[in-house]
Amino acid sequence: MIDQAIIQFDRALRTILAPARAVRPVPGSEVPDARLSDSERREVAALMRVNHCGEVCAQALYQGQAITSRDDAVKSELEQAAREETEHLAWTEHRIAELGGRKSLLNPLWYLGSLAVGAVVGRFGDRWNLGFLAETERQVEAHLGRHLERLPAADQRSREIVEQMKLDESRHAQTAVRLGAYELPAPARWAMKLASRVMTTVSYRL
Numbered sequence: 001m002i003d004q005a006i007i008q009f010d011r012a013l014r015t016i017l018a019p020a021r022a023v024r025p026v027p028g029s030e031v032p033d034a035r036l037s038d039s040e041r042r043e044v045a046a047l048m049r050v051n052h053c054g055e056v057c058a059q060a061l062y063q064g065q066a067i068t069s070r071d072d073a074v075k076s077e078l079e080q081a082a083r084e085e086t087e088h089l090a091w092t093e094h095r096i097a098e099l100g101g102r103k104s105l106l107n108p109l110w111y112l113g114s115l116a117v118g119a120v121v122g123r124f125g126d127r128w129n130l131g132f133l134a135e136t137e138r139q140v141e142a143h144l145g146r147h148l149e150r151l152p153a154a155d156q157r158s159r160e161i162v163e164q165m166k167l168d169e170s171r172h173a174q175t176a177v178r179l180g181a182y183e184l185p186a187p188a189r190w191a192m193k194l195a196s197r198v199m200t201t202v203s204y205r206l
């Protein structure tokens with residue numbers, strides 16, 4: 001029990017404080033960077049900050065869900081999703097640095113809140129756990145689609161990162177459904193959308 005607590009605490013510190021590392025190369029890294037105006041660069045940096053913040057939340061959610069999951073297959077899927085979200089964390093962090101932007105000042109707060117939510121959801125059982133995973137990924141996929149509409153057409157580097165993230169999120173949702181995810185009731189889906197809207201609005205500025 002103590003060993004697990006240490007491992008989880010170390011994971012939290014790494015997510016919040018340490019530079020994220022990816023196994024896969026950063027999508028679009030071989031593409032020449034676009035010549036963006038100052039306003040475009042600020043806008044893209046803000047959008048990537050929102051996406052980075054979303055990945056911080058995803059890490060915490062899946063960590064919390066895995067802690068309370070009772071099924072080894074579900075726990076394994078949550079941990080695999082978390083590993084891929086770590087890559088998204090690294091990609092968005094890299095792009096933010098290229099754009100001269102900064103990460104959200106509230107990342108520790110987002111992380112702790114998401115960890116608590118994930119742990120509570122896991123207590124409802126693994127099918128609800130998977131249902132929450134599937135719905136989270138669907139909402140993130142839709143969110144990334146809206147960002148693709150807002151990104152400058154010339155900014156191929158950012159677009160390729162977001163497009164690959166979108167593909168990964170879709171696959172995570174499909175896997176959760178395949179493993180037996182329950183469909184969340186409408187009030188739960190609405191509450192998740194509201195929480196997401198608050199996070200994206202605040203992290204866009206802070």
